[in-house]
Amino acid sequence: MNDNDGQSGxxxxxxxxxxxxxxxxxALVILAIAGVFAYAGGWLTPHTLTGARIVDRFEQVNEVHPGFRRNHAKGVCLSGYFESNGRGTALSKAAIFLPGRVPVIGRFALAVGQPYAADEANxxxxxxxxxxxxxxxxxxxxMNNIPVFPVNSAEGFYDLLLSSAPDPATGKPDPAKMGAFITKHPEFAKAIQLIHGQPVSSGFADSAYNSLNAFRFINAKGAEIPVRWSMVPVQAFRPFNSAMSNKSNTNQLFDALIAEIHNGALQWHLIITVGQPGDPTADATLPWPSERQHIDAGTLTIDHIESEDTSPARDLNFDPLILPDGIAGSxxxxxxxxxxxxxxxxxRREGEPKSPSAVSTAETGK
Amino acid sequence: MARNPAQFALTSRLLHWLMAAMLLSMLFIGAAMVTSLGNYHRLVALHRPLGIMILVLAIIRLVNRTFTTLPPFPPTMSKRERLIASASERLLYTLMIALPLVGWGMLSAGHYPIVMFGPLHLPPILPVSPTLYAVLRKTHTIMAYLLFLAFLGHLSAILFHILIIRDRLLDRMALWPVRSHNHKDP
Known part of the structure; x- marks a missing residue:
């Protein structure tokens, strides 16, 4: 081969x-590319808030409980079905709203970081x-049983976790830290009033659960509307009665739920709240006016309860942005x-050894 | 126009540059996605279908490679250098195919729906398993770093050839036709 001889010379x-x-x-070109990659990967900005840092904060406040969710750590799994009445189809082309029945699995939980924490009504x-x-x-x-979310940003949530953590000396949040937090995140003051203003129901079965965040529905014609949704119980509201509560049973709320489901299926209506132009969609602390149109899209029936120890729902990520075509984030x-x-x-938890849930199979079998 | 035998086939060259653009975007999206809060969802939603497109394209490339004649190595490359070049090419092909497959398998094991566009989604390719998910999730990251390093090595080698050896090695992969330099050949 004698080609390229002019080149090799x-x-x-x-x-x-x-x-x-x-x-x-x-060397400069290679280093520059590696540098941009490092920047994209966050190595040059270690103080930027990331998903991992939010989870780190949960671990800082609650310690690490291997195998468990870092929040909503104490829970029990459910299954049943959703019966759509077809009324949602005008708003969204999502297949869920076509008339008919789809299977549902899920989980009831308390928003605690400790998987063995005692049940508290609040x-x-x-x-x-x-x-x-x-x-x-x-x-x-x-969904959560509060009417609005306490903060409107991830930074607010990150700060709230630390500011509201009990002071080891008093067992209560440090008022000075909470004061500084409210100055930095003023939306919290109004939101917490709404949250505390809502009467506490007797348990999981008579609670309404709200999406809190706004979403978008897209219908078959391509029309988009802002929505929020709630699961509103068919079970009549009963106020939580502290005199009746059994403090010695650390699973009192879960045990009551288990007994109720064993007694008969529980039901909720899926209520879609239709937003109007101008309704806040980017701020989960702000409620929408109560006169907004509500559409009952169907009924959720929960007829089976199972411990996390055996249910596939333990190893599910209930990511709020896993949505069918026709529903999108706001x-x-x-x-x-x-x-x-x-x-x-x-x-993190999927890579860790699993420990039995506080709400055991023996408990759910009672 | 007859192809310059010192150049890769046009299909190979097109596939190479398309893949280069997609892989680089993918590596940067992957890195940014893990550390972004506000754009996390948007980046993940892009990462999944782009990964599957890379898998399809990598298979097309592999098929294309077996059916096209490859240009010879230039004489400026020593035997050892040719071995390294072939090994790194094999590594790049392996990663182009394995990374999306590990990603797909990882989502399957993690019980995630594998959403592409709109209602379009792929079936799971592995059973649901927390341990399998955790292992594949780590593997995905390690392989991505390896791919980035392999890319940097690939780029360093080509720059070395262009700027230091000056053997016009890039002509082999240039998108435009390059005149043959072997004028003395019959």
């Missing part, structure tokens, strides 16, 4: 000075659901942040 023609310059140029209760649509799509949603920054933090928590 060039090698000797570079002076050693030129060669050093060119080698330096190559702890936030949650209902997380996975709707399995006939075409293989999924809708996952995690501009609420909390949604993407929840998605990131849930993913981080999921990845």
């Amino acid at each position: 060039d090698i000797g023609r570079i002076s050693s000075g030129t060669m050093i310059l060119r080698l330096a140029a190559i 702890t936030v209760r949650s209902m997380a659901l996975l709707f399995k649509l006939p075409d293989g799509e999924e809708w996952r949603t995690g 501009d609420d920054p909390l949604l993407s942040a929840r998605s990131a933090a849930y993913s981080s928590s999921f990845t």
Whole structure:
């Protein structure tokens, strides 16, 4: 082969000075690309808030409980079905709203970081659901029994976790820290009034669970509307009665739920609240006016309860942005942040050894 | 116009640069996604279908590679250098195919729906398993770093050839046709 002979002859023609310059140029290009990659990967900005850092904060406040969710750590799994009445189809093309029945699995939990914490009436209760649509799509949603979220940003939530953590000396949040927090995140003051103003129901069964964040529904014509949704119980509201509560049973709320489901299926209506132009979608601390249109899209029936120790719902990430076609996230920054933090928590716990749930199989079998 | 035998086939060159752009975007999206809060969801939603497109393209490349004649190595490359070049090419191909498969498998094991666009989604390729998910999740990251390093090595080698050896090695992969330099050949 005698091609390229004109080229290979060039090698000797570079002076050693030129060669050093060119080698330096190559090194510079490689370093620059590696630098941009490091920047994209967050290594140069270690103080930026990430999903992992939010989960770190949970671990800082609650310690690490291997194998458990970093928040909503204490829970029990459910299954049942959702019967759509077809009324949602005008708002969203999502297959969930076509008339008919889809299977549901999910989880009731308390918004605590400690998986063995004693049940308290004032702890936030949650209902997380996975709707399995006939075409293989999924809708996952995690809802809470509070009317609004206490903060409107991930930074606010990150700060709140530390500021509201009990002071080891008093067992209560440090008022000075909470004061500084409220100055920095003023939306909290109004939100917490709304949260505390809501009467506490007797348990999981007579609680309403709210999406808190706004979403968008897209219908078959491509029309988009802002929505929020709630699971509103068919079970009549009964106020929590502290005199009746059994403090010696650390699982009193879960045990009551188990007994109720064993007694008969529990039901909730999926109520879609239709937002109007101008309704806040990027701020989960702000309620929408109560006169907004509410559409009952169908009924959720929960007829089976199972310990996390055996249920597939333990190893599910109830990422609020796992949505079917026809439902999409809004501009609420909390949604993407929840998605990131849930993913981080999921990845950590899935790699850890599992311990039995406080709500054991023996408990759910009672 | 007959192809310059010192150049890769046009299909190979097109696939190479398309893949280069996609892989680089993918590596940066992957790195940014893990550390972004506000754009996390948007980046993940892009990462999944782009990964599957890379998998499809990598398979097309592999098939294309077996059916096209490759240009010879230039004489400026020593035997050892040719071995290293072939090994790194094999590593790049392996990662281009394995990374998306590990990602797909990891989502399957983690019980995630594998959403592409709109209602379009892929079936799981592995059973749901927390341990498997955790292992594959780590593997995905390690392989991505390895791919980034392999890319940097690939780029360093080509820059070395262009700037220091000056053997016009890039002509082999140039998108535009390059005149043959072997004028003396019959």
